[in-house]
Amino acid sequence: MDLSLLAMLGLFAGSVLAGVLGSLVGLGGGVLIVPLLTLAFGLPIQYAIGASIVAVIATSSGAAAAYVRDHLSNIRIGMFLEIATTAGAISGAFVAGFLAPQLLFIIFGVILLISVAPIIFKLGEELPQGVHNDRLATRLQLASSYPDHHLGKTVDYQVTRTSSGFAMMYVAGLISGLLGIGSGTFKVLAMDTIMRLPMKVSTTTSNFMIGVTAAASAGIYFSRGDILPLVAAPVALGVLAGAFVGARLLTYLSNKMLRLIFIPVMALIALQMILRGFGIGL
Amino acid sequence: MLAMSFPNILCEQYKIMQKNTYPDTHDLMAVPPVMNDHQHAEDAGLTAVIGWVLQVGVVLSSVIIVLGMGLYFLHPAGRQQTTLMPHTLVQVFQGVLLLQPAAIIALGLIILIATPVVRVAISILAFALEHNRKFTVISTIVLLILLLSFLLGKGGA
Numbered sequence: 001m002d003l004s005l006l007a008m009l010g011l012f013a014g015s016v017l018a019g020v021l022g023s024l025v026g027l028g029g030g031v032l033i034v035p036l037l038t039l040a041f042g043l044p045i046q047y048a049i050g051a052s053i054v055a056v057i058a059t060s061s062g063a064a065a066a067y068v069r070d071h072l073s074n075i076r077i078g079m080f081l082e083i084a085t086t087a088g089a090i091s092g093a094f095v096a097g098f099l100a101p102q103l104l105f106i107i108f109g110v111i112l113l114i115s116v117a118p119i120i121f122k123l124g125e126e127l128p129q130g131v132h133n134d135r136l137a138t139r140l141q142l143a144s145s146y147p148d149h150h151l152g153k154t155v156d157y158q159v160t161r162t163s164s165g166f167a168m169m170y171v172a173g174l175i176s177g178l179l180g181i182g183s184g185t186f187k188v189l190a191m192d193t194i195m196r197l198p199m200k201v202s203t204t205t206s207n208f209m210i211g212v213t214a215a216a217s218a219g220i221y222f223s224r225g226d227i228l229p230l231v232a233a234p235v236a237l238g239v240l241a242g243a244f245v246g247a248r249l250l251t252y253l254s255n256k257m258l259r260l261i262f263i264p265v266m267a268l269i270a271l272q273m274i275l276r277g278f279g280i281g282l
Numbered sequence: 283m284l285a286m287s288f289p290n291i292l293c294e295q296y297k298i299m300q301k302n303t304y305p306d307t308h309d310l311m312a313v314p315p316v317m318n319d320h321q322h323a324e325d326a327g328l329t330a331v332i333g334w335v336l337q338v339g340v341v342l343s344s345v346i347i348v349l350g351m352g353l354y355f356l357h358p359a360g361r362q363q364t365t366l367m368p369h370t371l372v373q374v375f376q377g378v379l380l381l382q383p384a385a386i387i388a389l390g391l392i393i394l395i396a397t398p399v400v401r402v403a404i405s406i407l408a409f410a411l412e413h414n415r416k417f418t419v420i421s422t423i424v425l426l427i428l429l430l431s432f433l434l435g436k437g438g439a
Contacts, residue, residue, distance in 0.1 A: 005355060054391060058340075061397045065336035068329050075329065079405060079420050086427040090434070140416060211398035212424070216431045218395040225369040229387035230354065233347050236394060240344055 011041070011231070012238040018055060019242020023063035024250050025262045026206030027184035028056030028214070029239055031269050043231065049180065050226030053218045055239045056182050060211030062243030063204075070147065070251060073208040074201055077142050077159065077191070081205075084169035085176075085187070085213050092177020093217075101179060102277045108175055109273030112185060116267055118193055119259060126255050127155060128196040136162040146201055149251045157198050165195040176213060181273070184210050185266050199255035203262070328408045335404050339397030343390045350386030357383070399428055 014036045015029075022029025030052035037048035067073040133143050137159035145156040172186035184206050191202035221227050250258070368374045368385045374392065377385020402425045409418040 008351075054394065057395055057398060061336045061340050061394070061401075065333050065340060068336065069333040071329065075325065075332065075405075076417060079402075079417060079424060082402075082424045083420060083427065086424055086431065090427060090431050093431075093434075212402060212428065215395050215398040216428055219432055222392070222395070223369055227369075227388075227391065229350070229368075229384045229391060232391055233351050233387045236391065237344055237347055237351075240340060 007041070008230075008234045011036070012234040014040070015055065015235045015238025016242040016245075019059055019062065019239035019244075020246040020249065021242075021261070021265065022055070022059040022239070023207060023243040023246030024203065024253070024258065025184075025265050026188050026203030026210070027265065027269070028052075028059045028182050028207070028210045029242070030056050030182050031265060031272065033235060033239075034272070037231070041231075046226050047228050047231060050221045050228065051232045051235045052182075053214050053221055054227060054232045054236050056184075056214040057211050057218060058236045058239040059243045059246075060207055060209075060214065062240040063247040064208045064211065066244075066247035067204040067207060067250075070247075071144070072146050072200055072204040072250070074142065074144050074197070074205050075208070076140060076144075077195075077197070077201075078205045078208045080140060080142070081166060081169045081187075081190075082209055082212055084166045085173035085183070085209060086216060088170040088173020088175075089177035089213055089216060090173075092174040092179075094177075096178050096180075099178065102279065104175075104178055105273050105277030108179070109270045109277060112266065112270035112273065115189055115193075116263060116270070119189075119263055119266070122193070123256065123259055123263075125259075126151075127198055128157070131158045131160050131196045133158045134160050134162050144201075146198070147251075148200070150254045155198060157201065159195050159197065161194050161196070165190045168194055173213065176217075179273075180217065182210060182214060185269050188262065199258045199262075200250065200253075203258060204250070325412075328405070328412060331404060331408045332401055335401050336397060339393060339400065343394035343397070346390035346393065347387050350383045350388075350390060353381065353386060354383035399425075402428060 015033065018029030018032035018036070021032065033052040033055045034045070034048045037043040037051055038045055043051075064073060068075065137143060140162070142159040142162065143157065145154050147153075148155045168190035169187065172183040172190065175181070175186060176183040187206040187209060188202050191197045191205060192199060197205070218227070253261075368377045368382075368388050371392075374385050374388045378389050402421060406418055406421040406425060409421055
């Protein structure tokens with residue numbers, strides 16, 4: 001395929017937006033890349049997904065460089081939970097052949113749509129209150145603190161229900177392995193609603209983790225030829241620029257505002273999954 | 283030779299970073315920082331190394347991608363060859379030697395894709411240097427699962 005300079009610039013601009021949004025909510029921006037490529041550029045869905053995998057990795061690495069240095073991402077929580085997500089992804093890919101993906105897309109899409117409700121109830125919460133370390137969190141020293149520019153102080157936080165969060169991460173990995181999609185939403189949900197981390201820590205730690213899970217499958221997409229260099233190039237560069245901006249923007253946002261941005265994106269992903277279940281690739 | 287000297291390079295880089303993080307102290311490798319409630323002090327070297335790995339990967343890949351795109355738009359002869367999309371490592375390296383724009387972009391994309399994996403590998407060394415046995419094991423498990431998924435040719439998104 002031959003893309004003009006103008007088309008590439010358009011793709012770059014859309015990717016910048018995806019990078020900003022993806023780095024803020026910790027989902028990688030694939031949600032925007034896929035409909036952008038299929039609807040606006042008429043690209044077959046497999047190539048759109050190939051490019052969105054690259055976008056997820058670019059957002060993750062681009063923003064995490066800043067998030068890690070700013071002590072927003074919790075590296076220990078991220079590394080520990082990555083065991084669950086990568087193991088889940090492998091087992092998901094194994095059983096994928098035996099299950100009908102259409103039905104799975106609809107089931108998980110509906111689950112995700114329902115999960116919007118508890119987040120809406122948490123809208124007024126700036127920081128989780130009364131959270132105490134469980135035994136596993138204490139043993140792994142997961143509790144930490146992060147500097148909050150919006151609140152103008154360093155926020156100490158503890159981690160609860162670590163094993164439930166770990167189990168949920170396995171499910172998140174399973175879903176991504178089964179369906180070949182990013183599972184940042186389920187990762188943020190696990191950290192925000194189960195382990196009760198501050199929203200900023202949840203999205204930035206998810207952002208830190210998604211690159212690893214996406215890299216595992218990117219190799220397969222690449223060897224299948226689903227990653228078109230000339231499509232992926234403007235996407236990668238745009239997303240990197242967007243992630244750079246998003247990572248700086250996040251420190252000044254409140255946790256409430258971040259959750260407010262997260263909800264419509266999450267609903268959009270749920271809708272996208274349900275539509276894909278009905279054979280509509282967006 | 284390169285493989286042998288790599289851990290030493292990392293070790294040196296690590297020392298420099300720890301010194302930068304704590305300008306008042308010296309030789310932190312010999313005396314590990316005191317453990318406290320929040321692990322910022324003990325993880326400072328780790329965050330610096332991980333941040334550095336991610337930044338190098340991102341900058342290196344974007345420079346190569348920009349070079350490839352520049353070549354694509356400036357060199358009309360090279361554009362003809364882009365109909366052939368390289369999708370094996372051998373094809374990519376052969377294409378890079380022939381200065382094919384698509385192959386150069388693909389090389390940049392491969393570096394981008396490899397960055398998170400390298401990050402996990404470096405974490406193992408960094409945790410080991412901090413004498414954090416639990417997390418050295420945890421990072422090793424993550425890397426093994428990742429390598430397993432590459433070998434099996436399967437894995438999630």
